[in-house]
Amino acid sequence: MAKRDFYDVLGVSKGASADEIKKAYRQKAKELHPDRNADNPKAEAQFKEAAEAYDVLKDAEKKAAYDRFGHAAFEGGMGGGGQRRPGGGYGGQGDFASAFSDVFDDLFGDIMGGQRRGGGQRATRGADLRYNLRVSLEEAHRGLQKTITVPTAVQCDTCHGTGAEGGAEPATCPTCSGMGKVRAQQGFFTVERICPTCSGAGQIVKNPCNVCGGAGRVEKDRALSVNIPAGVETGTRIRLGGEGEAGLRGGPSGDLYIFIEVEAHPLFTREGENLFCHVPVSMASAALGGDIEVPTIDGGRSRVKIPAGSQSGKQMRLRGKGMPRLRGAGAGDMYIELAVETPVNLTSRQRELLREFDDLSEHNNPESSGFFRKVKTFWDGMKG
Template sequence: MAKRDYYEVLGVARGASEAEIKKAYRRKARELHPDSNSDNPNAEAQFKEANEAYDVLKDADKKAAYDRFGHAAFEGGMGGGPGGGPRGGFHGQGDFASAFSDVFDDLFGDFMGGQRGGGRQRATRGSDLRYNLKVTLEDAYKGVQKTINVPTSVACGACSGTGAEGGAEPVSCPTCSGMGKVRAQQGFFTVERTCPTCNGLGQIIKNPCQTCHGNGRVEKERSLSVNIPAGVETGTRIRLAGEGDAGTRGGPSGDLYIFIEVAQHEIFNRDAQNLFCQVPVSVSSAALGGDIEVPTIEGGRSRVKVPAGSQTGKQMRLRGKGMPALRGAGFGDMFIELVVETPVNLTSRQKELLREFDELSAENNPRSSNFFSKVKDFWDEMKG
């Protein structure tokens, strides 16, 4: 029986790309696999035919020879290029396993955690670290330099981070030949597993370092100096490159991320670049007006004029007395909010004067007069 055209077997055109050929083969492999076609006596033969076609068309040299000479390229004395090719019918278990393994790797390689074409690299980057740093509002205003102690992993000095005694280099794993993974044939499938000898590293240490026990790292607390720029807020993140955990087997270190928290202040409340300060004033100062002295975040003082008749909640703005912009120009503003304070623990004389004042000032309280007038109208309406 004459062989079918390989392109026809896979259901692709002659000008199909490598990706199109692989996709067609994957579809055929699923469709014709004997395990899924127990009721089809021809499934195994068709499955082998598809594998034979893919084994030729996936290889650039074999494909070129086939496009020029057809099946004759692999029969008689024509040969199939370097390494030979299928001769006659099904080309044997080894060639089939190689063809199907390519697709198996493509389908399931990510789940196996492997890397095609080689093992894992022995050097692994260290982990990133996080450090929470609390600063005062004054520090956030002017900027400050802080010294922090960070527990971290550093390269072992005894072995220079190699993990081997005396700093010797690891050797290639004899089980996987440095690939970091081993393959086992199970029927039609080639199963790939992490090498049990080197745990996927591809290398082993014959004589582990006594200090780090072959890890290449030791735990140590380091002191670092950190520059906190002016204008930082809670949540500001500062990155110190290479100050995280050391990598394994001489790999690069991770980074250290410092997260800033600005502590609550006893006097000032912050909203972005603006500051707010509540200042208590006496009833007489609020009524008569006058000047008050208020603190500013840099440690200075400012005089603020209180308008006569000020009420609780009255705000005055001090421009440029707020927080600096982070890594930018300019400052926010400071807002003074008045809180009119009611006197307590009055003497008899003070009470007497306040009663007299209250009798004389009925017409000087427009807000209360207006409110109680509305209340009277409300009650009259309800009664009516």
């Protein structure tokens, strides 16, 4: 079977630059890598074909010979570009392994084993911390300044975060020469692993600090003053940059995230920026109407007029008496919800008066009268 043109294999023009050729091969290698194409039996052959094409076109001398003589440049000693192998590759310096090695870092070099390739980590950022803070509804309404104690890791004062005795700088790892990784050739592939000596740090501490044991940080409780803005609710998250765990070997500190939980209140129920207050009223007060005094979340009092004939569940709104808006001006509203209370433990005189009242109330209960008319119609319909 005739070999495909190397430029067609990589999908580039004959006048493509070295960077364009490398970029095209990188894309092909990612698309055709056998590990990503387990269900495509042709992928491995195409992968090797792309590597073969790149091995020739990346080299200026080989590329010039190929441009002049085509595939014949590498057959029968013509062009001096290496002898063709029985399996289709080319011998000499340029082979599949070297072609793939050129883009190995591009394909697999972003993150390996939690360490960034291209150098070890002299310092590691500290972990982020979470603190759960419970506040009352009154505190959430007015906001507050609160001091909290956070158990965390802080920079060791003895070694100033270096992890070495006397604050000396760590030494370069002799195994990986500071790269934090070691490479080994396995057939066509170059395998890279985290350095076993320095665990990827690229440096070692010869004389560890006797206080922190070489970590560069120690466990300690820290007292922090936190500003809780008015209007917070359960689930609100407050970030304190750099107040998390100290980094290793002088690395930057992580962040502290405070998660707010607002406690339930005995009088008020919260729904977003609005508050609801369940107020019981006597049957007589609901029937006759009048004024009642209700509490507000700021500790004040408000007088509310109950309309005559109010029923259970009726709501009255007090504008601006709810919770402050966390990200905006003004505040929500407060809703008074009436619960008409039925009297209990009646005296004989009260029973007598209620019976008399009931006898005189035939036309004073429109809702119940309408309901029972519907019931009578329903029963008559069932009989029919």
